[in-house]
Amino acid sequence: MSSGRIPVIIDTDPGIDDIIALLFALASPELDVLAITVSYGNTDMAASKLNVLKTYQALTLHLEKHPEQQSRFPNYFSTSKPILAEGSEIPLEGDLHSAQYFHGRDGLGDISKRHADLDVARKDDGGDASHPQVQITGTSAVDVALDLLRRNPARSITYIALGPLTNLARLMRADAALVRNKIGRIVCMGGALDVPGNTSPVAEFNFFADPYAVRELLHPSQPELGLPLERFLMLPLDITTPHELPFPVYKAQVDPTFENTSCPSLSKDKSPLTHFTSSFLERTREVMLEFGKDAMELHDIVAVWCAIENPPVADAATPLNRGWKASRRTFEIERTGELTRGMLVVDRREDESAYAPGANRAQVQAELEKAALPHGQFESTALPAQVEIEEPPQKHTSQGVLCVTDTPGPQMLLNLLLKRVWGVEGIKSS
Secondary structure, eight states: OOTTOEEEEEEEOOOHHHHHHHHHHHTOTTEEEEEEEEOSSSSOHHHHHHHHHHHHHHHHHHHHHOGGGGGGOTTTTOSSOOEEEEOOSSOSSSOOOOOHHHHOTTSSTTHHHHOGGGOOOOGGGTOOOOOTTSEEOSSOHHHHHHHHHHHSOTTOEEEEEOSOTHHHHHHHHHHHHHHHHHEEEEEEEOOOSSSOOSSSSSOOHHHHHOHHHHHHHHSOSSGGGSOOGGGEEEEOHHHHTTOEEEHHHHHHHTOTTOOOTTSOOOGGGSOHHHHHHHHHHHHHHHHHHHTTOSEEEOHHHHHHHHHHHSOOOSSTTOOOOTTOEEEEEOEEEOSSOTTTTTOEEEOTTTOTTSOOTTOOHHHHHHHHHHTTOOOOSSOOOOOOOOOOOSSOOOOOOOOOEEEEEEOSOHHHHHHHHHHHHHOOOOOOOO
């Protein structure tokens, strides 16, 4: 670990925003990427692993063509090469679900079919499916993470969870005491509190994929087996969705030829890295337009940004860095509901940050502003709706989960992303 850098384990199911998040991490001098652990989720295990290698391959080609840009990707040239390890292929319990409907069968908008030049040689095709800047191991993701925790100083490593929480749950099952003692911070992208889901009307994909893991980690039957919540930061859709990469901005600032699959990316017209990202974003743009939005939401990228800006600290009570805010939320997760799997059931009797059911958010926020009461973009301090009950509700034993409610702003992240990943200037605020 280099002095002053934050050692991180990136736990991911490499789909489209995950890969941009990985590029962002590799381009961030604040981080020291120790390991990339992959799992099922956006695609299957084999494709997840290959997508990491495709990313490194694209970076290699880019830096060979533009050696003057090597300083932009400090983690690519790390002296301790990141370990690439396979994790869980199925959830702890329940049916296996994937997000191939959005990310494509290969996790990257099916670029393997449209852009054969971006594929990597597989072992069954005579290749070795490897890369010189990555340590590929047959050791499980859980054992890799445990070993890294043992070998590094206590409270130094940040675990960035960008996919289903299955790997993290298995890590806790393997040695909860070690994790609780040694982990510095856990940054998790997942869940939807006061906004609709992105996989179902009520559920965000990562929590939908393995709600049993979420339950086991955040609401364990035995507290000593659960995560240290004072070091856990959750970034739900409530805060990640407003952060976007507008495709017109990408076209204007990064790739003037970018359109969609009917006008596919051509490698001769641009840098290898831009060709790589344009080749999977062209399909993403078509999918997002079906949802009425000409932009990609930066869910996982926000989580990496949060890890960069909020390193582990000795005192868990230390507030987040400037521009970042969080509040404790009280909720349970639905695991078996026919329509509500993965839903975060907010206890609005106890959660002071929750909206009353049916509340007009705009009206509530206007009233809060008049009264000079603090509130986030999607949360409020509105009192819960009063309901008749026969007995007082049993007091919740959980201390609540710390959920990010404010960041320094979508514009700041967009400009930082453009500069670090693609080496281009951001856009000025209007």
